[in-house]
Amino acid sequence: MSDRKISQAVISRLPRYLRYLGDLKDEGVERISSHDLSLRMHVTASQIRQDFNHFGGFGQQGYGYNVGYLYDEIAKIIGLDHKHTLIIVGAGNLGQALANYMNFERRGFIILGIFDRNPALIGKKVRDMEIEDISKAPDFVKAHGIEIAVLTLPKAGATEIVGKLVDSGIKGIWNFAHVDLDLPDVIIVENVHLSESLMKLSYKLSRGADSEI
Amino acid sequence: MSDRKISQAVISRLPRYLRYLGDLKDEGVERISSHDLSLRMHVTASQIRQDFNHFGGFGQQGYGYNVGYLYDEIAKIIGLDHKHTLIIVGAGNLGQALANYMNFERRGFIILGIFDRNPALIGKKVRDMEIEDISKAPDFVKAHGIEIAVLTLPKAGATEIVGKLVDSGIKGIWNFAHVDLDLPDVIIVENVHLSESLMKLSYKLSRGADSEI
DNA sequence: TAGATTGTTAATCGATTAACAATC
DNA sequence: TAGATTGTTAATCGATTAACAATC
Numbered sequence: 001m002s003d004r005k006i007s008q009a010v011i012s013r014l015p016r017y018l019r020y021l022g023d024l025k026d027e028g029v030e031r032i033s034s035h036d037l038s039l040r041m042h043v044t045a046s047q048i049r050q051d052f053n054h055f056g057g058f059g060q061q062g063y064g065y066n067v068g069y070l071y072d073e074i075a076k077i078i079g080l081d082h083k084h085t086l087i088i089v090g091a092g093n094l095g096q097a098l099a100n101y102m103n104f105e106r107r108g109f110i111i112l113g114i115f116d117r118n119p120a121l122i123g124k125k126v127r128d129m130e131i132e133d134i135s136k137a138p139d140f141v142k143a144h145g146i147e148i149a150v151l152t153l154p155k156a157g158a159t160e161i162v163g164k165l166v167d168s169g170i171k172g173i174w175n176f177a178h179v180d181l182d183l184p185d186v187i188i189v190e191n192v193h194l195s196e197s198l199m200k201l202s203y204k205l206s207r208g209a210d211s212e213i
Numbered sequence: 214m215s216d217r218k219i220s221q222a223v224i225s226r227l228p229r230y231l232r233y234l235g236d237l238k239d240e241g242v243e244r245i246s247s248h249d250l251s252l253r254m255h256v257t258a259s260q261i262r263q264d265f266n267h268f269g270g271f272g273q274q275g276y277g278y279n280v281g282y283l284y285d286e287i288a289k290i291i292g293l294d295h296k297h298t299l300i301i302v303g304a305g306n307l308g309q310a311l312a313n314y315m316n317f318e319r320r321g322f323i324i325l326g327i328f329d330r331n332p333a334l335i336g337k338k339v340r341d342m343e344i345e346d347i348s349k350a351p352d353f354v355k356a357h358g359i360e361i362a363v364l365t366l367p368k369a370g371a372t373e374i375v376g377k378l379v380d381s382g383i384k385g386i387w388n389f390a391h392v393d394l395d396l397p398d399v400i401i402v403e404n405v406h407l408s409e410s411l412m413k414l415s416y417k418l419s420r421g422a423d424s425e426i
Numbered sequence: 427t428a429g430a431t432t433g434t435t436a437a438t439c440g441a442t443t444a445a446c447a448a449t450c
Numbered sequence: 451t452a453g454a455t456t457g458t459t460a461a462t463c464g465a466t467t468a469a470c471a472a473t474c
Contacts, residue, residue: 006420007441009440009442011416014413015409050458059457061449062449062453064456078415092310093313101307172418196228202291205292223465246431266434274431274432275431
């Protein structure tokens, strides 16, 4: 156990642990050692034990880890033990696709609104919501205490709306726009730069294969 | 300059360099020093020079880097100097959204086909293509020498189709499915695990703010 | 030329791996 | 109990940062 700051590397591995533990649960596996998990996940047993111990001792000497218990603990650490409210800002292809993707809901990520600046889109139904004018997003955030804004719009204008959302009390931004948002430290930004991911693939294809996760 | 293996960390930064250099070009900036670039990008000048020097000396003492030249060189390194052919495997919300997203084309990523296993979708037009039966994908890859498969389907069955695509000569996989593909080293896999990205955001929201890129 | 800035080596920092005593 | 496996400290490895001679 330790109260030190958790590194990005550790945080990035948590969802992957959760996924493997979920698979183990589905298979009916009740307990697993760091060694056996390391074989499945292709990481070292040492790293697994170090990672878990950042958050406390979840295992038992001579036994290993209880799959169900560990799954629940990691889910809690990630924050999946409570609901999160979202709005989607930008109702283009990607925004609509995310709105229609049901699996986030299953994890407690509840989409409460979808907004766009294009008048042609406003009023259109996406799943059970009508696309609203983007100018209404800040008030919506304030009124409903929305936690997360999903940013799926072109980079032009992204900064402007984000500023207003921050003023309205948004806590986190899931950013699909091709900009680096420069925001106060208390606002959490998680970037998904799809084009950059595709370029990484292109690089590796052009040069020989390297490692990857 | 160095012929050592390039680390993942360096590769991940290349597209971001390209983006900033593109912005500089648009602003009409002709030359830039590692110091000035470091101020814009919020990285150290040392890291910038180290990164560039993995691929050769692009700068000049006392002058800095020529923006246009450096942009072109990095684009070449990433492999944007030639076209890449893609198919989309899985024509759900996300697959269709990616098919409709025009910007990949601008970068030389040409989508030539879109496939799904759902009979209800087959024949439907997405952009200028008709969704075809997924069973035709392997032959399509072989016939057209497709380089990249974009995997946008549920994890169940993903492994099976991927095996066939690999046998048909696919070179790289842009993987949006929630599985870790276990493939020969010569096949390049770039993962985009959206739900894991959202969980990272959730984690950071639950705990205090940390750093992020 | 003098000043600026690179390319590159050396120092530091942090993350991963190894090792092992503690203990179930 | 003996064997297994954790939690944790120490060693190693790799990536980042600092420093500076080379040179435009």
